[in-house]
Amino acid sequence: MAEDGPEKSRENVDSELMVQHAETTGAGQSEHGAVIPKCITEKKYPLAVTLVVTILLIIIIALAARKPQPCSPCPPPADAACPDHWIGYHGKCYYKSEEEGDWNISATKCSSFGATLALIDSQSDLSFLVNLTRPVHHWIGLSRQTGQAWKWQDGTEFKNQFHVRGDDQCAYTDVLGVSSTRCTLEKNFLCSQPDACSRKRKPNPSKKDA
Template sequence: MDNHRVIYSEMNLAKNSKRQQRKSKDSKSSISETEQEITYVELNLQNAAEDLRGDDKSYQCKDLLFPPEKLTAGILGIICLVLIFKMVNPNSYDCGCCPEEWFTYSTNCYYISKEFKTWNESVMACASNNSNLLYIDNEEEMTFLDSLILQSWIGVFRNSSGHPWVALHGSTFELQIAETEYKYNCAMLHDGSLRSDGCESSKRYYCKHSFRSKAS
């Protein structure tokens, strides 16, 4: 009888041992599957992050290009700000002289910037001094101003290559502006002539305003 109990106990122990082994294998198998799932998720996240970075770069590259619609909207916004500024600050130079650091030519005052700015920034900088980004009235004025600095922005732009050049005050610009290979939409004074250039490039600029002489 005792021998039967011993044999029965040993069989139970063997069964329990096998069950534990099975459980151990099952748990290892489930751990392995979980690890595989985690690795899969990590790979997916990594791939998604790389895709986002790739998309970011493509968006950045796209943002570096300035479609005509964005350029036009930006320029029109700048012009509106300039007009509002002039309405709020309607001061004119009636003393027959120019402010300090400005110079006189004919009946106008001019300021040559020391810093380099984009076309839009130049427009705003001149507006803050109650003046306009340079508008050239004639070739004589252009020749004189060109002798002072090599290149500068002027207050002339166009919406796109298929549109006419216009001044900030809205009139069509009559002087010839040379085209460049890339058909830019902002105008500059360069080496005795006028030519187009990219509005986002940085250059020096002229500000200009007229004055009335003192009454004698």
């Protein structure tokens, strides 16, 4: 028993010296008693931080590279391409009068605006104009001589895009679509002309000849 005392004291002294040595040199001790240098444990944290920062930078660069597609410019309102008090629709400007006149007077009035009595190209255009003018009757640019085919005011032939009711010579809009009556009756009138965009797209004959 007496011999154990000095040996235990020596072991205690050795353990204390190892602990002191570990503290002074920056070493740690694992759960199995092995001494781990402090420099290794300290390196784990900077490496982890560097890895996280690198990943974040990669994500930011990837997001920056994915530029959003630019939005297509919104088309301007149709009325913007038309004169004041005119209504734009499908490349044309329409003017509905507050005054009345017979068909010929109405045609002359539209001509003074640089337009014609309304030329209607399709059933959808007619539906728009019927909704625009109802319930008031409005002259349009469709007329005919007795026994002849319908023609527009600009001289082009009517291609039966819609039905014209009646057997008279001048056409007008009503709640049902288009009807005909005597040209001498007085009604409101509807003028039309190409809008500004359509005029720009229209080829210039003088430039073509040049």
